[in-house]
Each structure stands twice: as structure tokens, then as C-alpha cells.
Amino acid sequence: MNKENMTKNQISIEEIRREELIEEMERTRFHRYWHQVKKDWPIYVMLIPVILFFYFFRYRPIGGIMIAFKNYDNYSDTVGNADFYGFYAFRYIMFGPQATAFWQAFRNTFTLSTYGLFFGFPIPIILALLFSEMKNEAYRATTQIISYLPRFISTVVITSILGLMLAGGNQAMAPGLLNGMFVRWGWIELGTPMLSKPEYFRSIYILSNIWESAGYGSIVYFAAIMAISPTNYEAAKIDGANKLAQIRYVTLPGMAPTLTIMLILRIGETLNVGYEKVMLLTANRGSEVLRTAEVISTYVLKLGNIGIGASAGSAAGVNFAAAADVFNSFIAMFLVLGANFISRRVSDTSLF
Structure with a gap:
């Protein structure tokens, strides 16, 4: 007791x-x-510009979403004084006279992003694996720098290069370098303007994106590979694993957290196709190519600039353009939440 x-x-x-x-x-x-x-006051001082940036350029503009729910048809008026229209703008662009153009742009956006994810996501990973196997550091550094360079070239320059290389040519003028190769191989006919043909636009856009961003995107994966302990590879060699087996059972599992996070972020950008490159590639190419080239961002830009049945410079289409962009953002948000939920259920890695 x-x-x-x-x-x-x-x-x-x-x-x-x-x-x-x-x-x-x-x-x-x-x-x-x-x-x-x-x-740690120096660290907090360095954090102040980041907080100000996110406040002024990320959180404060959120109030502009109200334009999608109001009849904002006059630039001299304020959003707060405009009449509340509810979901009228959403119904108008999705089921009204603008439905065909909107859903075509949405379908093109989703198609371009899906193909880009399917074909473009593995390329930086493969590049990082190849870089990690190069034993000569000088050669590896040189090839990495060469692969990074397209990322630092202006989009205007990139599209100009593509325009020159894919020029159709005729009897008086030689075709572009790539166009001439395709003609020689029998893939296309002489004089075919590839950038003006809707059937070629998606391939050109996706392949040029891979060329432009694959090298730069491999940096994250290369860092993840370098963080794997060499003892893991030594143990795999003792067990008789060849190079492919080492990649499968050591490298890829070691990269898994990084791969998961990057995949979730990439899924979140599925519907985020920028308007700059699309507009530069389709400038003066005719309206036929827009069947596969028109995306949400270019649709929103044109709708906001010219309005619906209005002259250029009016605000008649601003609320409809905002509604299209808000819908696009909501779909992207749900894609991120869904990918993060699945990742949290099947693995120990997630964004939140």
C-alpha cells in the first residue's frame, strides 16, 4: 500500500x-x-519586402474579383457603385452567345496544359538524371549552362526564332531551317506555313516550351539527386544492382518528395497558359489557327479590350472577362486541392 x-x-x-x-x-x-x-531581426527585416509584395500584388487585387459579379460598363465609375448582377456574366459566357468561343478557349487551354504536363514534366527529370551521371564536372557544367540559356531569352525572341525556322517559303524564297527539313523528309509540302495551320500549333507550342524550360526545370531535380547519400548507391552496388536498378530503387525513391511537390504545383498551373507566347505565335497568322490556339488568357484579354459588341477602349466586356478568369482560377484551385488530397492519402508528402 x-x-x-x-x-x-x-x-x-x-x-x-x-x-x-x-x-x-x-x-x-x-x-x-x-x-x-x-x-534574428535581420531575417525579419528581409521578410518585409516579401510581405509587402504579396499584400499589394497578390491579396489586395483580390477585391477586383467583384467585377465578375457586377455590371461594370463604364471606366469612370467605381466597382463599388456598379449594379450587382450576380452570376449573369458567368451564365452569359458559358451558356449565352459567348458559349462557343469560351468553351473552345477552355478546351484549348486544358488540352495544351495536359499535353504539356504529360510530355514536358518527365523531360527535366531525365535531364537531371543524365547530368548526375556525368563524371566530368567541366563538361557537366557546360551542358547545364547550355540547357539553361533558352530560359533567359525573351519570349519575343523565342517566337521570332520559331517564325524564321518554320517559315513556309516559296519558289522565290527558301523555307526556314525546320520547315526545309520537314519538306525534305516528306512530312509537309513546300510552302506550307506551319504556324498558320491549326493542326501544327499545339505540337509547336509544346515542343518549344519543353526546349525553353526543360534545362532550367532540371535544377530542382538535380539538387534532389545530389542530396541522396552515396552510401545508398554503394549498398545497392553490393547487392548487385546495375545502373537502371540504382535509379529505380535509390534515385527515384530519394527524389519522391520533390517529385510529388513539383507535380502538385504543375497540376495547379494546368490552366495557366500565358497569353504572350500564344499571341506572338498567332500574330498575323489568320483566324483559322485560333481554333487550336485561342486559350483562356487570350480570350480574357480580347474580351476585356474590345468588349462584346462594343468599340475598342470601352469597359463593356470587363465583367465578362473577369468572370472567365475567375472560373479558370477556381478550376485550377480545385485541381491543386484534389492533387494535394490524393498525395496526402497515398504518401507522406503534400503541400499542406
Whole structure:
């Protein structure tokens, strides 16, 4: 009985001490926070520009979403004074006179992004694996720099290069380099303007995106490979694993968290096809190519600039353009949430 009483007393004393410790931590919580801030104040000072950037350029503009729900047809008026129209703009572009153009742009956006994800996502990973196998550091550094260069070239220059290389040519003028190769191989006929043909646009857009961003995108995966302990490879070699087996059972599992995060982020950008490259590639190419080239971003830009049945410079289409962009953003948000939910269920890695 004495031992039991002593044990109970010890437990009660430990509980009392634990409660006192919790109370003490709660009482000194703000003091500890302030002490941490004073200790690492340079880091918090560096954080101020980031906070200001996100406030002014990410969170503050969110109020502009209200344009999609109001009849904003006059630039001199304010969004707050405009009449509330509810979901009229959404119904108009999805099921009204603009339905055909909107769903064509949405379908093109989804198709381009899906093909880009399917074909473009593995290329940086393969490049990173190849870079990691290069033993000569000077050669590896040179090839990496060459693969990064297209990322730092202006989109205008990239599209100009593509226009020159894919020029159709005729009897008086030689075709572009790539166009001439395709003609020589019998893929197309001489004089075919590939950038003006809707059947070629998606391939040109996706392949040029891979060429432009694959090298730069391999940096993250290369860093993940370099972080894997060499002892894992040594153990695999002792077990008789060849190079492909080492990649399968050591490299890829070691890269899994990075691959998961990057895949979720890439899925979130599925419907985020920028208007710059599309408009530059289709400029002065005729309206036929827009059947496969028109995306949500170019649709929103044109709708906001010229309106619906209005002259250029009016605000008649701003609320409809905002509605299209809001719908696009909501779909992208649900794609991120769904991908993150699935990742959290099947693995231990997720964004949140």
C-alpha cells in the first residue's frame, strides 16, 4: 500500500509540474517570441519586402474579383457603385452567345496544359538524371549552362526564332531551317506555313516550351539527386544492382518528395497558359489557327479590350472577362486541392 501511495504521489507531483510548466510557457509566450525576433531581426527585416509584395500584388487585387459579379460598363465609375448582377456574366459566357468561343478557349487551354504536363514534366527529370551521371564536372557544367540559356531569352525572341525556322517559303524564297527539313523528309509540302495551320500549333507550342524550360526545370531535380547519400548507391552496388536498378530503387525513391511537390504545383498551373507566347505565335497568322490556339488568357484579354459588341477602349466586356478568369482560377484551385488530397492519402508528402 505504501508503494502504491508513493507511486500515486509521484504521478500527482509530475502532473502538477507539467501544468505549472504549461502555465509558465503560456505566460512567457510573447516574451519568447519577442526574444526570437530580436535575436534574428535581420531575417525579419528581409521578410518585409516579401510581405509587402504579396499584400499589394497578390491579396489586395483580390477585391477586383467583384467585377465578375457586377455590371461594370463604364471606366469612370467605381466597382463599388456598379449594379450587382450576380452570376449573369458567368451564365452569359458559358451558356449565352459567348458559349462557343469560351468553351473552345477552355478546351484549348486544358488540352495544351495536359499535353504539356504529360510530355514536358518527365523531360527535366531525365535531364537531371543524365547530368548526375556525368563524371566530368567541366563538361557537366557546360551542358547545364547550355540547357539553361533558352530560359533567359525573351519570349519575343523565342517566337521570332520559331517564325524564321518554320517559315513556309516559296519558289522565290527558301523555307526556314525546320520547315526545309520537314519538306525534305516528306512530312509537309513546300510552302506550307506551319504556324498558320491549326493542326501544327499545339505540337509547336509544346515542343518549344519543353526546349525553353526543360534545362532550367532540371535544377530542382538535380539538387534532389545530389542530396541522396552515396552510401545508398554503394549498398545497392553490393547487392548487385546495375545502373537502371540504382535509379529505380535509390534515385527515384530519394527524389519522391520533390517529385510529388513539383507535380502538385504543375497540376495547379494546368490552366495557366500565358497569353504572350500564344499571341506572338498567332500574330498575323489568320483566324483559322485560333481554333487550336485561342486559350483562356487570350480570350480574357480580347474580351476585356474590345468588349462584346462594343468599340475598342470601352469597359463593356470587363465583367465578362473577369468572370472567365475567375472560373479558370477556381478550376485550377480545385485541381491543386484534389492533387494535394490524393498525395496526402497515398504518401507522406503534400503541400499542406
